[in-house]
Amino acid sequence: MPNPHVQHQVQFIDVPLHLLEGTKQEIVDYLMASHVAYRDVKIPKIEQQFLGLMKLYPNAPALGAVFNLFQKFQLEMQWHMKHEEQVLYPQAISGIKEENTHVISHEDQEPFLTEIIQLLESGRYVKNPFGRMLIDGLKRFDEDLRLHAWIEENLLML
Ligand SMILES: [Fe+2]
Numbered sequence: 715m716p717n718p719h720v721q722h723q724v725q726f727i728d729v730p731l732h733l734l735e736g737t738k739q740e741i742v743d744y745l746m747a748s749h750v751a752y753r754d755v756k757i758p759k760i761e762q763q764f765l766g767l768m769k770l771y772p773n774a775p776a777l778g779a780v781f782n783l784f785q786k787f788q789l790e791m792q793w794h795m796k797h798e799e800q801v802l803y804p805q806a807i808s809g810i811k812e813e814n815t816h817v818i819s820h821e822d823q824e825p826f827l828t829e830i831i832q833l834l835e836s837g838r839y840v841k842n843p844f845g846r847m848l849i850d851g852l853k854r855f856d857e858d859l860r861l862h863a864w865i866e867e868n869l870l871m872l
């Protein structure tokens with residue numbers, strides 16, 4: 715059982731090794747490619763899985779509420795990624811930090827996804843294969859985002 719209080723723990727081995735010695739530009743390229751994958755592949759896929767599950771359980775209002783929570787989370791994330799791409803990454807590459815730059819906190823974001831997963835796991839969908847697929851997908855996404863944040867904080871010093 716993973717301890718929910720232990721956050722930001724990333725297995726060192728999970729970090730792509732070439733990034734440890736990469737230039738800022740290479741690290742930013744890697745992070746940007748991850749953003750594209752989140753936006754174009756992972757988030758739409760999770761949305762589709764939610765919609766599919768809602769069709770299977772049309773009388774489960776709680777599921778709609780959890781989906782709304784996910785929508786809120788992903789909108790917040792879209793803003794977060796845009797801010798990184800337009801402001802923080804260019805600053806990390808140039809090494810010039812402007813004053814009054816809004817600094818982002820990954821800690822504020824993380825509990826969101828954890829809560830979504832916990833809510834789904836406490837429902838009856840957990841026994842449904844599609845529900846299981848959604849939960850597993852969200853868990854992988856959560857781990858992916860933690861690794862992503864770890865790279866941003868420790869290799870890019872955001
Ligand atoms: Fe990012």
Ligand SMILES: [Fe+2]
Nearest residue numbers: 798820863866
């Ligand atoms: Fe980030």
